[in-house]
Amino acid sequence: MEVDQQHPLVLPGDTIDPSLIPTHKKQPLRLGPGLRHIPPNAIIPTVAGQLIADHKKNSMWVEYNGGRYIPSPNDLVIGQIVRSAADLYYVNLTPYTSSATLPQLAFEGATKKTRPILAPGALIYARVTLANRHMDAELECVSGSTGKAEGLGPLTGGMAFDVSLGLARRLLMARSREEGGVEVLELLGGEGLAFETAVGRNGRVWVGSESTKTVIAVGRALRETDEGDLGVEQQRKLVKRLIREMR
Amino acid sequence: MPREAEPSLNERQFVLQALQENLRLDSREADRYRPLEVTFGDEYGVAKVSLGKTRVLAKASAEVTVPYADRPLDGVFQIATELSPMASPSFEVNRPTETEVLLSRLLEKTVRRSGALDTESLCLVAGQKCWSVRVDVHVLSHDGNVIDASCFAVVAALRHFRKPDTSIEGGILTVYTPAEREPVPLGWLHSPFCVTWSYFGEEGEMALLDATRAEEQVRVGSCTISLNRHGEICQIAKLGGTPVEAVILLQCTAIALTKVKEFSAYLDKKLAEDIKRRDAGGRSAELTAENDR
Amino acid sequence: MTVSAAPEAALSVLPRADGSAKYSHAGYTITASVNGPIEAQRRDEHPYEAHVDVVVRPAAGVGGTRERHLESVLQSSLTQIILVKNFPRALIQIVLQIESTPGNDYVNTKLFQASLNFSIMPALFQTAVLALLSAAVPMRATATASVVAVVSQDKEKKLIVDPSAREIEAAQSVHVLAFTSHDELLLAESEGDFSVKEWDDVYETAKKICCQPESQKAGIEMVPDDDNARGPDMRQFLRSTLEEKVAADLHWK
Numbered sequence: 159m160e161v162d163q164q165h166p167l168v169l170p171g172d173t174i175d176p177s178l179i180p181t182h183k184k185q186p187l188r189l190g191p192g193l194r195h196i197p198p199n200a201i202i203p204t205v206a207g208q209l210i211a212d213h214k215k216n217s218m219w220v221e222y223n224g225g226r227y228i229p230s231p232n233d234l235v236i237g238q239i240v241r242s243a244a245d246l247y248y249v250n251l252t253p254y255t256s257s258a259t260l261p262q263l264a265f266e267g268a269t270k271k272t273r274p275i276l277a278p279g280a281l282i283y284a285r286v287t288l289a290n291r292h293m294d295a296e297l298e299c300v301s302g303s304t305g306k307a308e309g310l311g312p313l314t315g316g317m318a319f320d321v322s323l324g325l326a327r328r329l330l331m332a333r334s335r336e337e338g339g340v341e342v343l344e345l346l347g348g349e350g351l352a353f354e355t356a357v358g359r360n361g362r363v364w365v366g367s368e369s370t371k372t373v374i375a376v377g378r379a380l381r382e383t384d385e386g387d388l389g390v391e392q393q394r395k396l397v398k399r400l401i402r403e404m405r
Numbered sequence: 406m407p408r409e410a411e412p413s414l415n416e417r418q419f420v421l422q423a424l425q426e427n428l429r430l431d432s433r434e435a436d437r438y439r440p441l442e443v444t445f446g447d448e449y450g451v452a453k454v455s456l457g458k459t460r461v462l463a464k465a466s467a468e469v470t471v472p473y474a475d476r477p478l479d480g481v482f483q484i485a486t487e488l489s490p491m492a493s494p495s496f497e498v499n500r501p502t503e504t505e506v507l508l509s510r511l512l513e514k515t516v517r518r519s520g521a522l523d524t525e526s527l528c529l530v531a532g533q534k535c536w537s538v539r540v541d542v543h544v545l546s547h548d549g550n551v552i553d554a555s556c557f558a559v560v561a562a563l564r565h566f567r568k569p570d571t572s573i574e575g576g577i578l579t580v581y582t583p584a585e586r587e588p589v590p591l592g593w594l595h596s597p598f599c600v601t602w603s604y605f606g607e608e609g610e611m612a613l614l615d616a617t618r619a620e621e622q623v624r625v626g627s628c629t630i631s632l633n634r635h636g637e638i639c640q641i642a643k644l645g646g647t648p649v650e651a652v653i654l655l656q657c658t659a660i661a662l663t664k665v666k667e668f669s670a671y672l673d674k675k676l677a678e679d680i681k682r683r684d685a686g687g688r689s690a691e692l693t694a695e696n697d698r
Numbered sequence: 699m700t701v702s703a704a705p706e707a708a709l710s711v712l713p714r715a716d717g718s719a720k721y722s723h724a725g726y727t728i729t730a731s732v733n734g735p736i737e738a739q740r741r742d743e744h745p746y747e748a749h750v751d752v753v754v755r756p757a758a759g760v761g762g763t764r765e766r767h768l769e770s771v772l773q774s775s776l777t778q779i780i781l782v783k784n785f786p787r788a789l790i791q792i793v794l795q796i797e798s799t800p801g802n803d804y805v806n807t808k809l810f811q812a813s814l815n816f817s818i819m820p821a822l823f824q825t826a827v828l829a830l831l832s833a834a835v836p837m838r839a840t841a842t843a844s845v846v847a848v849v850s851q852d853k854e855k856k857l858i859v860d861p862s863a864r865e866i867e868a869a870q871s872v873h874v875l876a877f878t879s880h881d882e883l884l885l886a887e888s889e890g891d892f893s894v895k896e897w898d899d900v901y902e903t904a905k906k907i908c909c910q911p912e913s914q915k916a917g918i919e920m921v922p923d924d925d926n927a928r929g930p931d932m933r934q935f936l937r938s939t940l941e942e943k944v945a946a947d948l949h950w951k
Contacts, residue, residue, distance in 0.1 A: 167941050169831070171839030171879045204781060204836035206940045208948055223947035225834030226716045226734065238413045253410035254494045254736040279414035291786055317419040324947060339950030370423050374430060387949050403432070448798050458713040462797060466758040489755055491715065491731040491793040498753055541758050543795055545729060546712045
C-alpha cells in the first residue's frame with residue numbers, strides 16, 4: 159500500500175487530519191499502538207509509521223516495524239524460564255529487560271501436587287494476562303475461561319529463531335498471506351517438510367521437527383524473508399532454492 | 406553488571422545436535438568464513454570491516470610525542486579496544502569485561518609484539534621526539550568472532566594510514582601539514598591475521614571457524630591462532646576450555662594458513678583499489694602541468 | 699576531499715541494536731545505536747520515568763571532558779522529547795560513535811581537535827533523533843538542530859550556517875540551536891562574544907532552517923535566503939528519510 163493521503167506517513171508529534179479519524183455513533187474510538195490521547199480531543203502519533211484507520215471497527219493505529227517488544231495483554235509470546243521461586247516462574251520475554259512472572263499453577267490440569275517442573279532455560283508458549291508500565295508482566299499457559307492449554311505450555315526440542323516484530327505480527331495474522339504478505343511457512347509445508355511452529359509476538363519463532371535439516375531450512379527461510387523484505391513471489395523462489403539445497 | 410542473555414536449553418541442544426550431523430544454522434561448512442568486506446573512509450587510516458553481522462571500525466592516528474625513557478630510538482604504538490554498549494547492552498563503558506580484556510591482549514600480541522609495525526621508523530629525534538601511533542578499535546555490532554574482525558580492521562587501518570611528512574634541518578624538526586606535503590605510509594613489515602577456532606562436543610572433537618554469537622555461547626573451548634601469509638606464527642592462544650587433541654590443533658593451524666593467505670590477498674586487492682580511486686581525478690590529475698583546452 | 703552540502707542518512711544499519719542510524723553532513727559521519735526500554739541499573743533507576751543514557755565515543759582516543767559535556771547536553775535535550783513517563787524504571791541507552799570529522803589540510807590534527815566541539819553537536823543530535831525513530835521509541839515530537847557562526851566581515855556581522863573549521867576559528871561566536879517539530883526551542887548553546895541582537899538574528903536564522911513548514915515535494919530543498927545563511931531544510935530531510943524507511947518496512951501491505 160502506498161503512503162498516500164488516506165494512510166499518510168506520520169512522525170511523532172504530527173497533527174492528524176480530523177477527516178481521517180473514524181467516527182461511529184455507538185462505539186468509542188479505540189487507539190492502537192503508536193498513538194496517544196491528550197484530553198479533550200487531541201490524538202497524537204508517538205512513533206514514525208503509516209497511519210491506518212479501520213472504519214468498520216472504529217479503531218486507529220500506526221503501522222511500523224522495528225524496536226523492542228513491549229508486553230501488552232492477550233499477546234501470545236515465547237518466553238524463557240530464568241528461575242523458579244515459591245509459586246512463580248520468572249520468565250524472560252526479551253533480552254536485558256526485567257522478567258515477567260508465570261504462576262506455577264497456570265498450566266492445564268495443574269494442582270499443588272502435580273505441577274510441571276520447568277528448568278531454567280526452558281522455553282514456554284504463553285499468553286500475557288497483565289501488562290502495564292508500573293508492574294512486571296504476568297503470563298499464563300492455560301486459557302483463563304476454558305481451563306485448557308490450547309497450544310500453550312512448554313516447548314520441547316526444536317529451535318527458537320529471532321524475527322523482527324513486524325514479521326511476527328504478520329505471521330500471527332489470521333490470513334497471513336492476504337493481509338500479511340507472508341506465505342513462506344505454508345510453502346515449506348506444501349513442499350513436504352513436516353514441522354510445527356509457535357510464533358511469539360515478542361519476535362521469537364519456535365520450530366520443531368523430527369529432522370534437523372528441516373528446522374534449519376525453516377529458520378533460514380524466516381531469516382531471509384525478514385532481512386530481505388521478500389514479497390510473496392520472492393518467497394516462492396526462496397523456498398524452491400532451499401528445498402533444492404536440502405536434497 | 407548488566408545481564409547477558411543466556412541461550413535457552415532448546416537452542417543449546419539444537420546447535421549441538423545439528424553439529425553432530427555436520428550442519429550449521431546458516432548452512433555453512435565448518436571451515437568457511439561469513440562474507441568478509443572491508444571499506445576505507447575518506448580520511449586515511451579509517452577501515453570498516455563487516456563479517457556477517459559483526460561490524461568493527463578501526464581508526465589509526467598519529468601525533469608527535471616524547472619517546473619512552475628506556476627506548477629512545479623507538480616510537481610509541483598503542484592499540485585501544487573499548488567495547489561500548491553499541492556492541493551489546495551487556496558491555497558498560499569503563500568496566501572491562503573478560504571479552505574486552507581478551508580482545509585487547511590478543512591484538513597486542515598479534516600486531517604489536519610481532520613487530521608488524523616498524524617502531525624504529527617512528528623515531529624523529531633520538532630521545533626527544535617520536536611519532537606515537539594509536540589505533541582505536543570500535544565494535545559496532547557483535548555477532549560473534551569479534552577477534553578476527555578486529556585484527557583485520559587494525560591491520561587494514563594501519564596499512565591505509567598516512568602520517569604527515571617531516572624533515573630535520575639543523576636540529577629543527579618540521580612537520581608538514583597535508584596541504585604542504587603528501588603524507589607518507591607507515592613502515593610496515595608483515596601483516597598478521599587472527600583465525601579463531603571454536604570447539605564443540607564432549608572432547609572438543611568438532612571444530613568450527615568463525616562462530617556466530619549463538620555458536621559462541623554454546624562452545625566448550627576456543628583457540629586463536631595468529632600468523633601471516635608466510636606461515637610465521639605470531640601467537641597461539643587456547644585459554645582454558647575442554648582439552649583438544651593435538652592432532653586437531655595441528656589441522657586447525659594448517660587450515661588457518663590457507664585462510665590467512667586469502668585474507669592477505671583480499672586486503673592487498675582492496676588497498677590497491679582504494680589507491681586507484683583516490684588517484685583518479687584527484688591530486689595526481691591536479692599536479693600535472695598540462696593545460697586543458 | 700569535497701564536502702557535500704546535503705545531509706545523508708541511513709536507518710537501521712546495525713543488525714543487533716533495537717534501532718540505529720548513520721548520518722553524514724558537512725564532513726561529519728556518525729553512527730548511533732539505541733537500545734531500550736531495557737532494565738536500568740539500580741543506581742540509575744527512577745520510579746516514574748525512564749533514564750536516558752547517552753554515550754559519545756570519539757573516532758580516535760578514549761574521550762574526556764569534551765565528550766562528557768556533549769553527553770550531558772544531549773541527555774537533557776533528548777529526555778525532553780522522549781516519552782520517558784511511559785517506561786518507569788527502564789533505561790533508554792543511546793551510543794553515538796563518531797566515525798569521521800571534517801579534515802583540515804592546513805592544520806595538523808592534534809591542534810585541530812579542540813575546536814570541533816560545537817560544530818559536531820547538531821550532527822550528534824540529528825543522528826540520535828534518527829536512531830530513536832528507527833527504534834520506535836515513543837516520542838513527544840521530532841527535533842532538528844543546526845549550528846550558526848557569527849563572523850565580522852568589513853565591520854559588519856555576517857551569519858554562516860554550518861561553518862567550516864577555518865570559519866569557526868575566525869568567528870566571533872558560535873551557536874548551536876535545536877527545535878522540536880512544534881517549533882519550540884529545545885537546545886541553545888553559545889560560545890564567544892555576542893550581543894543580544896546578534897543572538898536574536900542567529901535564532902531567526904536557525905529557526906528558518908530547522909522549522910521550515912513542510913512542502914509536499916520530495917527530496918532536499920535549500921532554504922532560500924541571503925548568501926551564507928543558506929542551509930538544508932532539516933525537517934523535510936527528516937521526513938523524506940523516514941518515508942523511505944517506512945515504505946521499505948511496509949512493503950508487504
